[in-house]
Each structure stands twice: as C-alpha cells, then as structure tokens.
Amino acid sequence: MNKILSTAAYIKIKDFYIKNPSLIDKKNRIYVTASDDVDLVLKKIIDVTLPENMRTVSNDQLKYISFLNEDNRIKNQISWKLFQNSDSREPELAGLKGGIVGTLLTMFVTLIISFPIGVLAAIYLEEIAPKNRITDIIEVNINNLAAVPSIVYGLLGLAVFLNYLNMPRSAPLVGGIVLALMTLPVIIIATRAALASIPPSIREAAYGVGASQMQVIIHHVVPLALPGILTGTIIGIARAAGETAPLLMIGMMAFIVDVPSKITDKATVLPAQIYMWANNPERSFEYLTSAAILILLLILIIMNLLAILLRRKYERRW
Amino acid sequence: MKDVGKLMKKKNKIVTNNVTVDYGDKRALHGIDLKIEEKEVTALIGPSGCGKSTFIRCLNRMNDLITGCKVEGSILIDGTDINLPDTDIVELRARIGMVFQKPNPFPKSIYDNVAYGPRIHGLADSKNELDNIVHKSLKRAGLWDEVHERLDASGLSLSGGQQQRLCIARAIAVNPDVLLMDEPCSALDPIATAVIEELINELKERYTIVIVTHSMQQAARLSEKTAYFHLGKMIEYDDTSNIFTNPKHEMTEAYISGRIG
Numbered sequence: 268m269n270k271i272l273s274t275a276a277y278i279k280i281k282d283f284y285i286k287n288p289s290l291i292d293k294k295n296r297i298y299v300t301a302s303d304d305v306d307l308v309l310k311k312i313i314d315v316t317l318p319e320n321m322r323t324v325s326n327d328q329l330k331y332i333s334f335l336n337e338d339n340r341i342k343n344q345i346s347w348k349l350f351q352n353s354d355s356r357e358p359e360l361a362g363l364k365g366g367i368v369g370t371l372l373t374m375f376v377t378l379i380i381s382f383p384i385g386v387l388a389a390i391y392l393e394e395i396a397p398k399n400r401i402t403d404i405i406e407v408n409i410n411n412l413a414a415v416p417s418i419v420y421g422l423l424g425l426a427v428f429l430n431y432l433n434m435p436r437s438a439p440l441v442g443g444i445v446l447a448l449m450t451l452p453v454i455i456i457a458t459r460a461a462l463a464s465i466p467p468s469i470r471e472a473a474y475g476v477g478a479s480q481m482q483v484i485i486h487h488v489v490p491l492a493l494p495g496i497l498t499g500t501i502i503g504i505a506r507a508a509g510e511t512a513p514l515l516m517i518g519m520m521a522f523i524v525d526v527p528s529k530i531t532d533k534a535t536v537l538p539a540q541i542y543m544w545a546n547n548p549e550r551s552f553e554y555l556t557s558a559a560i561l562i563l564l565l566i567l568i569i570m571n572l573l574a575i576l577l578r579r580k581y582e583r584r585w
Numbered sequence: 586m587k588d589v590g591k592l593m594k595k596k597n598k599i600v601t602n603n604v605t606v607d608y609g610d611k612r613a614l615h616g617i618d619l620k621i622e623e624k625e626v627t628a629l630i631g632p633s634g635c636g637k638s639t640f641i642r643c644l645n646r647m648n649d650l651i652t653g654c655k656v657e658g659s660i661l662i663d664g665t666d667i668n669l670p671d672t673d674i675v676e677l678r679a680r681i682g683m684v685f686q687k688p689n690p691f692p693k694s695i696y697d698n699v700a701y702g703p704r705i706h707g708l709a710d711s712k713n714e715l716d717n718i719v720h721k722s723l724k725r726a727g728l729w730d731e732v733h734e735r736l737d738a739s740g741l742s743l744s745g746g747q748q749q750r751l752c753i754a755r756a757i758a759v760n761p762d763v764l765l766m767d768e769p770c771s772a773l774d775p776i777a778t779a780v781i782e783e784l785i786n787e788l789k790e791r792y793t794i795v796i797v798t799h800s801m802q803q804a805a806r807l808s809e810k811t812a813y814f815h816l817g818k819m820i821e822y823d824d825t826s827n828i829f830t831n832p833k834h835e836m837t838e839a840y841i842s843g844r845i846g
Contacts, residue, residue: 475647
C-alpha cells in the first residue's frame with residue numbers, strides 16, 4: 268500500500284477514528300487522497316511495459332492500482348487542495364495558498380508605497396515643479412529607471428534592505444518595497460501622461476474664477492486624470508505581480524510550507540512558486556505548474572481587464 | 586444736464602502704463618498705454634498675433650501661467666498696481682472675471698459650474714445663499730429659463746452658445762467688477778452670437794467689459810471705445826464711432842476697410 272496512498276491519507280484515517288471511536292473494528296469506506304504515482308499510472312504517463320526497476324511504481328503497486336480501479340474504488344476529481352494547501356514535497360498535497368496569500372501581501376505593500384509616492388511625485392513634477400535643469404535630470408532618470416532590468420532592483424533590495432537595514436529575509440515587506448521601487452517609474456510616467464492630457468482650458472477656467480494652484484490641482488486636474496492614473500497604477504501593479512527576478516535576490520524563491528499571515532512572515536509569491544514547481548523532478552508537478560500558470564494568467568487578465576473597463580467608463584472626450 | 590452728470594461720474598477703471606510683454610526673447614507687446622473707463626465696453630481689434638489676447642490676459646495676470654512670459658509696466662485697477670509680485674492673484678481674479686474663446690465649462694453639473702467660484706471664495710454661508718447666487722448669476726447670463734429644470738445636468742450637455750453663457754454666469758457668480766472676454770463668440774453660430782451680444786449690452790450696466798474680437802461689426806455694435814492693435818503695438822484708441830468712421834491712422838483705416846488682417 269505504501270506509495271499508493273498520499274501521506275495525508277494516514278492522517279485522515281487517524282482523524283476519522285479519533286472522531287468516531289465507535290466505528291473501530293467495523294468495516295468503513297473512506298476516500299483518501301491517492302499518491303501522485305497512481306494518477307500518473309491511470310493517465311498512462313508511466314510506461315508499465317518498462318522493466319520494474321526503471322519505473323517509480325512496482326509490479327505489486329500496479330496490481331493494487333488496477334484492482335482498485337476495476338472495482339471502481341478510485342475517483343478522479345479536481346483537487347481543491349490547490350487552493351487550500353501551501354507548498355509541499357508531495358505533488359498531490361502541494362497547493363498555491365501560500366503563494367496567493369504571499370502575492371496579495373506583497374502587492375499590498377507595493378500598492379501602499381508606490382501609489383501615493385508615485386502619484387504625488389507625478390503631480391509635483393507635472394504641475395508644480397519649475398522647469399529647469401534639475402527637473403530635466405529627474406525626468407530623464409525616471410524614464411531610465413523604468414527601463415532598468417528588474418533583477419537590479421532585487422540586488423538593491425538585497426544590499427540595502429537585507430544587508431544594511433537588516434530587514435527580514437523572504438518577507439513580503441521587503442518584496443513589496445523592492446517591487447514598489449520597480450513600479451514607481453511606471454506609475455509616475457502614467458500619471459504624468461494622464462495629467463498632461465487634461466486640456467489647458469479647464470485649468471484656465473479654474474484659474475479664471477480665482478482658484479489657487481492647489482485648488483486647480485485638487486478640484487479639477489486630479490479628479491479628471493484619475494481614470495488614467497488608476498489605469499497606470501493597475502498595469503504597474505499587475506506587472507509587479509508577475510515579477511520573479513527581483514524576489515530571487517531577497518529570498519522569496521524558497522520552499523515555504525506555512526501560509527504567511529503578516530508582511531514580515533516568510534513567504535513566496537505565485538510566479539516564484541511556478542518557477543520552483545517547474546524545477547521539481549516529480550512528473551506530477553508538471554500539471555501543478557500548468558495550473559498555477561493558468562491561475563496567475565487569470566489574475567493578470569482580470570487586473571488588466573479592470574484597467575481597460577475603468578478607462579472605458581471614465582474616458583472623456585473634449 | 587443729466588448726460589453731463591453721467592459723463593462726469595465715469596472714471597478710469599483700468600489704466601495701463603507702458604506695458605510690455607516678452608515670451609522668452611520675443612517681444613509680444615510694446616509699451617501699451619490704455620485707459621479703460623468704468624461700465625463701458627472696450628473692444629480690442631486687430632489681426633491675429635497682434636497681441637490683443639496677450640494684453641487682455643495681463644489684466645488678470647493670466648500670463649503668469651505661461652512659463653517664460655514676462656510682463657512689465659504698471660497696470661492700475663482702481664488705482665492699485667496689480668502687476669506687482671505681492672499682488673493677491675486669487676483675489677484679483679475673483680474681481681476680474683474672464684470668459685474664454687472656446688466655451689470651457691467644467692465637466693460638472695450646471696449648478697456646480699456656477700457655484701464653484703462662490704464656494705472657493707466662501708461667498709455663501711448657507712446652501713440657500715449659494716442657491717441664490719447661482720439663480721442670480723444664471724439669470725443675469727440669460728440662461729436661467731433654459732436650464733432651471735436641469736441644474737444637475739452636465740455643463741457639457743449644453744449647446745455651444747449655452748455653454749458660453751454658462752461660462753459668463755460662472756464668471757459673474759464671484760461678483761467681479763470687470764469682465765474680460767477673449768473672442769467669446771468666435772466658436773459660436775450667428776444666432777448664439779446675437780444672444781451673447783445682447784447679453785453683453787445688458788451686462789455693461791454693472792460691469793466694465795473688455796472684449797477682444799475679430800469681428801469689426803461686433804466691435805462697432807457693442808463697444809463705446811475701440812483700440813486697434815498691430816504687431817504688438819497699439820496703433821489707435823478712440824471712441825468706437827471715430828475709429829470706424831474717421832480713423833486717424835492709415836493702418837487702422839486699412840484694417841477696418843479690409844485691406845489688411
């Protein structure tokens with residue numbers, strides 16, 4: 268029976284009898300999770316014609332599996348463990364919950380840092396700052412930062428946040444800060460474009476009735492530019508959510524079985540999880556990797572769709 | 586005798602002395618001296634690029650918004666020079682209303698368009714008072730009857746002429762005493778133009794109006810005084826009837842008879 272049942276099966280059977288002591292010594296039917304090899308045999312991915320020492324299942328196990336299958340004792344179903352469990356060495360138990368929660372925590376940190384700083388910086392640069400050499404240099408630098416390879420931000424995070432500031436390794440806090448730095452130029456550029464697209468006639472109208480510069484910005488320019496600002500922010504955050512390289516440098520590419528509950532816990536993120544699963548030798552991880560890629564893609568498509576809808580809804584023609 | 590009394594009461598509302606404007610190193614206005622009288626319509630005419638819009642924008646310091654624009658000389662409004670660095674520009678712009686070439690209502694409701702100025706200047710203590718200001722301003726702008734049932738509709742839902750009257754209502758809601766109009770009818774059809782002109786005729790009872798126009802007929806119909814600008818210089822300034830019937834300068838004559846411009 269060994270290797271046909273998942274390690275979780277024994278725990279499930281134990282729990283069942285602890286809960287129902289009266290059923291001990293009786294014949295009971297309990298469904299338990301099968302090992303990933305069973306799945307591979309049933310899907311005919313393991314070639315049973317190979318000699319026994321060249322495959323991962325023995326002849327005895329094959330006999331058990333075909334007996335159970337012919338007796339209709341094997342159910343094939345979607346494994347919701349994908350969303351209920353965190354990472355595991357056993358493919359049938361490995362799930363994305365840790366990665367999803369880690370991504371959410373990291374994106375939360377990224378958003379609360381990059382959105383206010385990015386938008387305020389863009390407002391300052393576009394509306395308030397005098398146009399001179401210094402602002403020209405800042406502008407060129409921001410445009411260059413948007414094109415810096417993302418792993419460089421990871422190196423920065425490693426050098427500054429981990430080694431110098433002694434922040435926790437593998438934590439969404441540091442990952443979020445690093446991704447925020449990477450997202451900032453994107454948000455600044457998008458916000459500036461949105462602000463610049465507000466026609467001067469609206470500003471003139473507001474100045475004409477005696478509004479101060481701050482009133483013009485807060486009452487008119489920013490509300491009108493908000494759809495563009497939000498679109499840029501969502502696209503920037505979506506890009507950060509799919510980012511792996513900078514997180515490699517700060518230890519978020521790690522085998523972590525606990526679901527993080529706060530931003531200083533050790534965590535991993537979806538793309539990192541995909542990368543790690545893709546590297547595992549067990550064949551079943553191939554399917555997990557595919558599922559995780561689809562889920563990540565779905566999340567990114569939803570975010571981009573949200574950005575498009577937002578822009579459509581509030582788009583204004585002058 | 587009554588007329589004489591009225592004439593005596595008229596005083597110079599705006600006096601400019603040697604106003605020059607530079608955009609970077611290009612001089613747009615060369616030493617303009619002009620006296621604009623209270624509660625009259627003064628028209629500024631001249632070919633495109635002659636500086637009349639630049640001049641009108643000096644009067645409420647709108648040129649401050651343009652980087653590289655430098656205004657020199659003194660602009661006295663009610664005897665106070667407003668072209669000084671310590672002038673309270675917010676207060677000045679509330680006193681000198683402006684209507685632009687293209688109708689530019691805020692993308693907000695009709696009510697909010699008019700109420701915006703009074704709100705930011707704290708002119709109304711209660712909702713009731715604000716309602717009154719909006720009502721009065723729309724009425725004076727001749728728009729009340731057309732929009733009073735849909736004050737919550739967007740200002741952009743109005744026709745071009747209505748939008749321009751909304752902009753006039755917005756300007757007079759903050760109780761200015763001067764109205765600057767920068768080609769207010771150039772984006773409108775003849776009917777809407779006629780409505781606005783009629784409105785300007787009523788408004789000059791209360792406000793000193795300076796209007797930039799490309800239409801010489803409009804200047805002749807509306808204004809008491811006309812100034813002719815050419816290439817950044819003021820060529821001639823006189824009563825409108827004199828300018829159009831008996832211009833002293835040959836360039837003025839050439840312009841009004843359609844030979845240049």
